[in-house]
Every structure is written in C-alpha cells, then in structure tokens.
Amino acid sequence: MRTWTKEERYRYLKDPQELLALYQAISASPYRQTFHNQAVTGLMNDPNGFVWHDNKWHLFYQWCPWGAVHGLKHWYHIVSKDLVTWKNLGVCLLPDQEDGYDNKGVYSGSAMPIGDKIYLYYTGNHRDADWTRHAYTCLARLGNDGWPEKYPLPLFGSNPDYTEHQRDPKIIKVPGRDTYYMLIGAQTKDKRGCVLVYTSEELQHGWTFAGELKVPGFENFGDMWECPSIEQIGGREVLLLCPQHMTLPGRGGSQNHNGYILGSMDWDSLTFTPDGQFHVLDFGFDSYAAACANNLQDSDKAVLIAWMGLPDVSYPTDEEDWAGCLTLPRELTIRGRRLIQQPLPELRKLRDERIHPEENGNGVYALPRAAELQLDCRKGDVEVDLFTDEEGQGGIKVTYIDAAKEITVDRSGMQTRFNLEEGESRTRPLENGLFHLRIFVDSSSVEIFVNDGDAVFTSRVFPCSSEHWFRVQGDTFIRLWTLKRAVKDQFLI
Ligand code: FRU
Numbered sequence: 001m002r003t004w005t006k007e008e009r010y011r012y013l014k015d016p017q018e019l020l021a022l023y024q025a026i027s028a029s030p031y032r033q034t035f036h037n038q039a040v041t042g043l044m045n046d047p048n049g050f051v052w053h054d055n056k057w058h059l060f061y062q063w064c065p066w067g068a069v070h071g072l073k074h075w076y077h078i079v080s081k082d083l084v085t086w087k088n089l090g091v092c093l094l095p096d097q098e099d100g101y102d103n104k105g106v107y108s109g110s111a112m113p114i115g116d117k118i119y120l121y122y123t124g125n126h127r128d129a130d131w132t133r134h135a136y137t138c139l140a141r142l143g144n145d146g147w148p149e150k151y152p153l154p155l156f157g158s159n160p161d162y163t164e165h166q167r168d169p170k171i172i173k174v175p176g177r178d179t180y181y182m183l184i185g186a187q188t189k190d191k192r193g194c195v196l197v198y199t200s201e202e203l204q205h206g207w208t209f210a211g212e213l214k215v216p217g218f219e220n221f222g223d224m225w226e227c228p229s230i231e232q233i234g235g236r237e238v239l240l241l242c243p244q245h246m247t248l249p250g251r252g253g254s255q256n257h258n259g260y261i262l263g264s265m266d267w268d269s270l271t272f273t274p275d276g277q278f279h280v281l282d283f284g285f286d287s288y289a290a291a292c293a294n295n296l297q298d299s300d301k302a303v304l305i306a307w308m309g310l311p312d313v314s315y316p317t318d319e320e321d322w323a324g325c326l327t328l329p330r331e332l333t334i335r336g337r338r339l340i341q342q343p344l345p346e347l348r349k350l351r352d353e354r355i356h357p358e359e360n361g362n363g364v365y366a367l368p369r370a371a372e373l374q375l376d377c378r379k380g381d382v383e384v385d386l387f388t389d390e391e392g393q394g395g396i397k398v399t400y401i402d403a404a405k406e407i408t409v410d411r412s413g414m415q416t417r418f419n420l421e422e423g424e425s426r427t428r429p430l431e432n433g434l435f436h437l438r439i440f441v442d443s444s445s446v447e448i449f450v451n452d453g454d455a456v457f458t459s460r461v462f463p464c465s466s467e468h469w470f471r472v473q474g475d476t477f478i479r480l481w482t483l484k485r486a487v488k489d490q491f492l493i
C-alpha cells in the first residue's frame with residue numbers, strides 16, 4: 001500500500017490540469033460506477049449540504065483530489081433535477097492556504113437555502129505549524145452563478161470545555177420557532193461522544209453555545225459522534241449519528257457505525273428522549289456519514305444519501321488512486337419502532353430493459369454490470385449468490401433461513417476480499433420472514449433492500465472478470481432489468 005507524506009496529502013490544488021492524468025488513468029478502471037456518484041479523482045467521503053434550491057437538488061461531497069487518502073478535503077458540487085441523473089459542477093469550497101481557518105481541510109457540514117443563495121455551514125479544519133488541531137465553524141454563501149463566497153471570519157471557534165474533535169455542523173430550522181439551531185458532533189474531555197447545540201436568531205451571525213444535547217441512556221456510547229442530525233419524519237423525531245471507536249454485536253471489529261435513535265426532541269431543555277435503542281442504519285459493510293436533504297416540504301418522509309465507505313479502512317481501488325462513492329438516495333419513513341429505507345420511486349427511471357435471465361446450463365444466469373434484480377420470495381429458505389463464477393461458485397451469498405427467520409449477507413466468497421477485520425458476514429433477524437428482495441448492482445457495489453425497506457445491506461464489491469454471474473435457489477419469482485448510466489464521469493474541477 002502506498003504511503004503518503006504529509007506534504008503529498010495536504011498539497012493545495014492550484015491548477016485542474018494537475019489532475020488530468022490521474023483522471024484519465026482512473027477512467028479506465030473496471031470499477032468506475034455507472035449510476036452512483038463517485039470521486040472525480042482521489043477520495044470521496046461524506047455527502048454534505050444536501051438541499052433543494054433553484055429547481056434542483058444540490059449535493060456536495062468531501063473530496064481529496066490526490067488519491068485514496070484522507071488528506072486535504074474540499075467540497076465538490078453535484079446537481080440533479082430528479083435525484084436519479086447527476087451532473088458534476090466542480091469543486092465548490094477549497095481550503096485557504098497558509099493560516100486560513102480551514103487551512104487543512106473544508107470538513108463536513110450542511111446547507112440552508114434562503115432567497116437566491118445557499119448558506120453552506122462547514123468545519124474549518126485548522127492546523128497550526130506544530131500540527132495542533134483547531135476546529136472552526138465557518139460559513140460560505142453560494143450564489144446561483146455557482147460561485148461561493150466565504151465569510152472572512154468563522155461563526156465560532158471550538159468550545160474549550162471539549163476536545164478539538166468538534167465538527168460537522170448541521171443547521172436546523174425547527175417549524176414554529178424563530179431560532180435556528182446547529183448541531184455539532186463532539187467529544188468530551190473524558191472521551192465520550194456527544195452533540196453540542198448552538199443557537200442564533202440569524203443565519204449569518206450571533207451564534208452562541210446553548211448546551212450539550214442530553215440523550216438519556218447514551219452518555220457513554222463511543223468516544224466521538226460524527227455527523228449528528230435530528231430529522232422529523234412522519235411526526236416523529238430521529239437522531240442520526242456516527243458513534244466511533246466502539247464495537248457492536250454482530251458487526252465484527254468495526255469501530256465506526258452509522259445509526260439512529262427514535263425519540264422526541266425538546267428544544268427548550270435540549271433533551272432528546274429516546275424511545276428505544278440505537279439501530280444501525282445499514283446492515284451491510286460500507287455505509288457511513290448519512291445525510292438527509294435539509295428542506296423537504298413533505299415532513300412525512302426524508303431523503304437520505306450516505307457515503308458508501310468507512311473511515312480508517314482501505315479499498316482495492318486505493319491502488320488506482322481513487323476510492324469512495326455515494327449510496328443511492330433512499331426515502332425514509334417510520335414503521336413501528338424502525339426507520340424504513342426504500343429506494344426513491346424515481347429510481348425506476350434508471351431501468352433500461354427488462355430481461356428474461358437465461359440460464360447457462362449450470363443453473364446460473366449472467367449478471368449485467370448495472371442491474372436491478374427483484375425477487376418475490378414465496379416460502380421457505382432462499383439463497384441468492386451474486387457475482388459468482390460461471391459455475392455458480394463463490395461471490396456474495398445472501399441466505400435466508402426460514403426456521404431461524406434470519407437473513408445473512410456474506411462476502412467472503414469473492415476473489416478480492418478486503419477489510420477482513422470488519423467481518424465478512426452480517427445477519428439480521430426477519431421476524432415476519434422474507435417476502436421481497438430488491439437488489440441494485442453497479443460495477444463495484446451492491447445494495448440489497450429487504451422486505452420493502454425493512455433492512456438494507458450496502459456493500460462495495462470488486463468482482464474480477466469471471467465474477468459476473470448469479471444464481472437463485474428457493475421458491476422465488478425473479479425480475480431483472482439492466483440499468484442506464486446516470487452519472488456523467490466528467491472531468492470537471
Ligand atoms: C466523517 C468525517 C467527518 C469530517 C469529515 C472529514 O467521515 O470524519 O467527521 O468532517 O469526515 O472528511
């Protein structure tokens with residue numbers, strides 16, 4: 001694996017042409033996605049600033065141009081009319097050089113559109129000459145002409161009563177209140193994850209610390225909470241968070257989790273009262289830093305996109321100098337005590353052709369590079385093997401055992417195995433059995449929606465040239481579509 005010097009990781013981008021050769025090289029990768037957003041070059045991580053404005057959806061992603069390394073982060077801007085096809089608009093927020101408040105990275109944040117501007121809230125990751133970290137909460141204003149204007153001074157610096165791990169501002173307009181709220185993911189001095197709340201009457205100034213969010217029962221849950229957010233869905237409230245440096249049962253050695261707690265938020269006492277336990281958002285392997293669109297009119301639902309990747313791990317494309325993509329957008333609703341995640345209805349537009357899978361004589365079918373597979377499961381055990389070889393061997397195994405009422409996704413059969421320490425198999429109970437699977441396959445990912453969004457398993461996968469087959473065992477009815485290209489892999493910096 002390549003080692004990066006500090007100078008290489010934090011090199012400032014001066015001229016887009018510096019990236020052209022890298023872009024051309026990675027364009028040839030068989031793992032470039034066809035309907036998922038991915039890093040134009042280098043590394044992509046969190047989705048940021050997801051809003052509807054000026055008749056389109058705006059989304060930004062954390063981007064390090066130089067390679068598959070968490071170095072100097074920028075906000076790269078993409079837009080879409082329908083959340084299905086996307087266009088690259090180029091880099092939006094660049095770190096200031098030398099002594100700037102964000103001299104070592106424009107870190108994650110959120111957005112709020114007002115009038116003809118989008119206000120972008122982000123963390124300025126500052127390092128002194130001796131590499132001491134300081135976190136600043138910063139603001140930029142993006143006009144409809146696409147040019148951002150950074151405010152010269154941060155809205156506020158870090159709170160001295162916590163460690164310097166303070167980041168990922170989420171701006172919130174609570175219906176019926178004039179005050180704006182901002183949540184910041186943080187760490188207490190005795191290393192516990194928490195959320196800091198700031199308030200202001202104005203979006204552009206006047207922000208003051210209102211207190212630490214109380215979440216009874218979760219005072220000791222990981223040592224840092226990244227990307228916190230509180231969403232209103234179907235008249236209920238959901239706290240989304242990424243607790244770090246803890247393990248959870250059934251999730252191997254994984255130290256970074258993205259999950260949610262249902263409950264109710266009292267903005268006066270800054271207390272989020274849980275109504276139940278912490279649930280992971282995604283039962284698969286590669287999903288983190290999920291963000292919801294900030295200004296949906298319909299408060300029954302929310303739309304969520306996550307980074308299809310994890311911190312502190314590496315991926316097979318690292319050697320090609322790129323890594324990371326985003327998940328498909330998912331519509332969130334609440335059923336009982338669970339969040340339900342379904343692919344957006346608009347994603348049907350991705351369908352190109354319905355094909356009748358032809359069996360190759362070994363009980364195995366060809367798996368298109370970009371495909372949607374739906375299975376109605378009638379009764380009994382089911383096994384779906386994706387990315388197998390021509391003989392039906394290997395690949396990712398999706399197994400439902402009816403007697404145990406459990407579904408398991410196991411990726412240990414792939415030729416290219418990675419992040420083994422995270423565990424290669426995940427199981428989720430299905431109290432009511434399995435009746436439906438909807439599976440989206442792209443060049444290097446698979447998203448498996450179980451029982452109309454009751455559970456989702458998201459995984460990166462790097463099939464070799466012989467691993468493009470699938471087979472199904474059990475009493476099922478299969479439908480298969482090839483899918484269209486939906487992201488233009490365009491060199492736009
Ligand atoms: C989460 C995260 C954020 C941070 C960003 C930096 O993946 O670590 O907390 O702002 O990534 O890229």
